[in-house]
Amino acid sequence: MSAGHIERLLDRWLTGERVLITGTDAAGLTAALERSGRTVVVIPPEPGAPPADAAVCAGWPRPGDEPAHRRHLADLRRRLRPDGVLLLDQSAPTGSFDPLTGRCGATRFYHPTELSALVRAAGYRVEHLELTSSGTPPGVLIVARALPAPPDSLAVTAWGTAGEATRLDLRYADDETELLDPSPAKVWADLAAQADQVAGHYPVDDPFGGRRGAPVVSRFFGRPVAPAQLSFGAGVTSLLRDLAGLADGGPILAPAHTHPDLAAWAAFRGADVRITGEPATLAALTAEIRRVRPTLVSLDRPAFDAGILDLGDMVRLAGVVARADAVLVVDESAAAYLGPAGSLVTVAGEVDNLIVLRGFTKAYSWGGLRAGFAVCSPALAVRVRELITPMLIGELALHAALRVLSAGDPLAALRRRVRTVKPAFVNRLSAAGLTVQPGHPDIPWVVVADPDGSVERELAERGIRALLPVPAPVPAPPSMSTPLHLTVPISTRRIELFESLFDR
Structure with missing residues (x-):
């Protein structure tokens, strides 16, 4: 793959300028990318270096077997920013290829589907694949994006951040157990x-x-x-x-x-x-x-x-x-x-x-x-x-x-209370001009439309914290409205606190 072709791919897929380079063809690519104004970092980068915007494997495959290749790709992913781009360029083998072992001499080559699976298993989402030459297997170039990694992609990370000014946390309910029997x-x-x-x-x-x-x-x-x-x-x-x-x-x-x-x-x-x-x-x-x-x-x-x-x-x-x-x-x-x-x-x-x-x-x-x-x-x-x-x-x-x-079903009294207080909560939000989805009458929360984030900000200014959905780990269809989850206050003390904060 020529330096010019890779530059064009970076121009198409890259949103930043810091590029990691690895592989046998790294030297030639480094000079070409530096001429285009990009900051090029050769693996391994210096300790404490900021995440890169892209990584280019030039001259793949590298020495080693499949587990070593996956570890290398995963290591590159950890050095990329979230959604950073990987370009992987595998040439066709020039010697005798053994289809049973996938090797040409001591080097492991991959069919396009194998290489795509290897990249996904290392924590990427494949977005582009093209054949670059004929052969068995053919030359192939893959463009992929780094997936958010656990724990950052998990709900516990998104929901575990502190709210310093929160006086009423409507992400959860601390008053439900008062009505459970036993x-x-x-x-x-x-x-x-x-x-x-x-x-x-x-x-x-x-x-x-x-x-x-x-x-x-x-x-x-x-x-x-x-x-x-x-x-x-x-x-x-x-x-x-x-x-x-x-x-x-x-x-x-x-x-x-x-x-x-x-x-x-x-x-x-x-x-x-x-x-x-x-x-x-x-x-x-x-x-x-x-x-x-x-x-x-x-x-x-x-x-x-x-x-x-x-x-x-x-x-x-x-x-x-x-x-x-x-x-x-x-x-x-x-x-x-x-x-x-x-x-x-x-x-x-x-x-x-x-x-x-x-x-x-x-x-x-x-x-x-x-x-x-x-x-x-x-x-x-x-x-x-x-x-x-x-x-x-x-x-x-x-x-x-x-x-x-x-003990059986201890929630009977709680369900009765939810059916009593939830309609008033919905009406209070609706009267303030919010678009509310009440949902099932026994479920003690509602969602409020918040397409521009203004509702969440205004509630936060009043000391009320709402719950946002955790983003999916892959791109999702665009939504007409961002839902904001608000738990219904159950006890008198939380209802009164909500009213006093909301009226500010």
């Missing part, structure tokens, strides 16, 4: 008396918690759940990471504003992630599934906008996903508000391709407990256990989770 605090207090005995048990006989948890979970949801269908983890966050492996390289399909962790981990492992536009109706999702033919579909239920597809629609959607030979993973972290009968766990045995995730952060306010569980269709039990880490939940957390589930 209260999570009482459940924990009763357990604390036996903490030393519980913590001393090493559960190698039940490493996923399924054997002890199945009878409790079955009674809670009113449906039989076999031990093999049930796996506990350190919160839904840990389960999303493990279950990203179900994509088998992708493509993954997820609506915009879906909790990003599963897609972020999968994309970072080389899966192709596709983000659909809003709204995520049954008809819209069905059309996208038929078009994309994904290996995995990831949904939140309820969604970020507090909307919920009913059980009948979800069963029909699982059928559409099954016809694409794919798996449907549904994050029900916030579905506790609906009660046990509203969960997809009740229909997991009716389909062959469903995994439902449940946690205890929402409603129970047990985010620090780090407890969550997955219930899967019987046909998926073996695949799920292949991926989920055993011994992932601590014994104290498991016992606390099973105790609160054994």
